[in-house]
Amino acid sequence: MKTIKICSNSFQAVLLLLIIVASFWLNTEAATFRAYGRLLRAKKHPPRHHHHKGCEPGKLHASHECSPQESHRNKATLTLNSFEKDGDGGGASSCDEKFHKDSTLIVALSTKLFDHRKRCLKQITIFGNGRRVNAKVVDECDSSRGCANNIVDASKAVWKALGVPEKDWGQLEVFWSDA
Incomplete structure (x- = not known):
């Protein structure tokens, strides 16, 4: 019975680690301008950058709205x-x-x-x-x-x-x- 509990705890630890890695990856993906068609979080841009309404820093927007x-x-x-x-x-x-x-x-x-x-x-x-x-x-x-x-x-x-x-x-x- 102890062996099963150790395996179960190891499985839970691996699963938790995968969830943490996936969460980190998704947060990184949402913070960048990547592929067309996703909802992304806008970055702060220097004053020369012209924003469309949907490209306000920190807000979600369709990626085609910002370049x-x-x-x-x-x-x-x-x-x-x-x-x-x-x-x-x-x-x-x-x-x-x-x-x-x-x-x-x-x-x-x-x-x-x-x-x-x-x-x-x-x-x-x-x-x-x-x-x-x-x-x-x-x-x-x-x-x-x-x-x-x-x-x-x-x-x-x-x-x-x-x-x-x-x-x-x-x-x-x-x-x-x-x-």
Whole structure:
């Protein structure tokens, strides 16, 4: 009977340890900006960071509502998009309600970077593949519909200007800034 009690106590200790580790992991996960679509706790940001209503420090929010703080050069993922009428970009661009040729240096920015249309029709500079190119912001890549928080969705012309071989088009880690 003593052996059973010792095993039972060992089992309880292991179970308690697993609960403590899981609790710590969940608290750590909730305190960071990670995957899209989770409820996360906002961190305090320096005064330059613009918050959406749901991004108040210490409050829960959907992760697509907050993005990393912007600086002189912002890290992002460059993706490929067609802004033409029958392209994969969907409807007309939200900044000017027009379609654009793939040969034009244009981009769509994820919701937070788009900044409530403040970057509409403005130029940004993209740094990637050892080159840089200026492109006009013509659309939003809606983060509430699956676009990650740090996306620069670019036309074929942007990829060509950065000198990326066509076989490698799709995703590329880049930096960008307002031009």
